Amino acid sequence: MQQATCAETGWAHRLGSAVLTLTGADGAPLPDTEVEVSQLRHAFTFGNIGFDLVDLANGRGTNGDAELAERWLELFNTATLPFYWGTFEPEEGAPRTGSLLATAAWFADRGVRLKGHPLMWHTVQPRWLLGRPLAEVERLQRERIRREVTAFREYVDTWDAINEVVIMPVFTAQENAISPLARHKGRIATVRLAFEEARAADPSALLLINDFDLSTAYECLIEGVLEAGVDIDAIGLQTHMHQGYRGEEQVLQVVERFSRYGLPLHFTETSLVSGDLMPPDIVDLNDYVVDSWPSTPDGEARQADELVRHYRCLVAQPSVEAITYWGITDAGAWLGAPIGLLRADGSPKPSFAALRELVKGEWWLPPTRLRTDAAGQVSVRGFAGDYELTLRGQATGFTLTAAADVEVAVSPAR
DSSP states (O other): OHHHHHHHTOSGGGEEEEEEEEBOTTSOBOOSOEEEEEEEEESSEEEEEOGGGHHHHTTOOOTTHHHHHHHHHHHOSEEEEEOOHHHHOSSTTOOOHHHHHHHHHHHHHTTOEEEEEOSSOSSSOOGGGTTOOHHHHHHHHHHHHHHHHHHTTTTEEEEEEEEOTTTGGGOOSSOOSHHHHHHHHOHHHHHHHHHHHHHHHOTTOEEEEEESOOSHHHHHHHHHHHHTTOOOOEEEEEEEETTOOOHHHHHHHHHHHHHTTSSOEEEEEEEEOSBSOOOTTOSSGGGOOOSOOOBOHHHHHHHHHHHHHHHHHHHTSTTEEEEEESOSBSTTOGGGOSOOSBOTTSOBOHHHHHHHHIIIIITOOOOEEEEOOTTSEEEEEEESEEEEEEETTEEEEEEEOSSSOEEEEEOOOO
């Protein structure tokens, strides 16, 4: 019953229309002329992490990386790059900027949009920051945010400005210098710190607050931050589902609760298991440790079905603008879980084909031949995104938006 609710909204809010008018070199319409129209990319963010392709982008790729990249590019239009402070700058003053810049350029050259994750977090922190006075920790954190946003401004236009603030002040599982700072400043002031530094470095960037805690505590934090005048661009919602798919009803409840703030929703970290599920009594997913967590045929069939249900449900919700899946392959996957769309050997699971059938099938306009009418016009309707019209070997790009119909004049060269 709830699945029907997800589908009721449909995709109309994702579609755009255009009237293309073709004219010759003399400006006269070109009637009864065959053209080809094809889609290039979605406006909706179908994302995945780009962690696995850093070595390839830096010329250190191993056997299989090129095929992995081909699979990645076949499905996704936005890559999340790793900016964990502890691994990005393991030695003070020696950030690994060059490596990620090369990775960002590699993705950008292939038409992929880029997101950075995260600018401020209490986990994966540099050891050299421990023991510093709070004032110095804050100064270094502010400088770190400005440095990264400034250095990557050409490529990265979206950032998780701050990650998991609900737990940040009370986090004790790992010693770090950020949790004491958050306790001292308070959550709202800590959020303000991250956003004001990122905004100052790139006023045009899309900045998210992001969290796995989707309880009322996160709602209260968002309300407090907004009331304090902090300029949040989007709300990040993590959905790691190692204990099983949460179901359409719960997903819709999350969307309803967080869409009331009038901000776009980004499902920033999505994962579904294709093997045995993690026991339901595990509270912190990091506490589940096993020697081996294999993908299984039954689990792969379940993952494919649940992935389709999850994406259909979210894409049908107007407030949702992005879904980022957290891993393309099982090799090196978070917590060793079989959450990838490819097996560790690179072979595709059923979930890969199932998602491709949606993103590049049902929700995609393939190369389509059309013929202009007496006024030299053709009409195009499809999912919002970038398209091109090809006539006599010449391609002209245009964009479909869900906001309004567009008119495009096309004058091919002779």
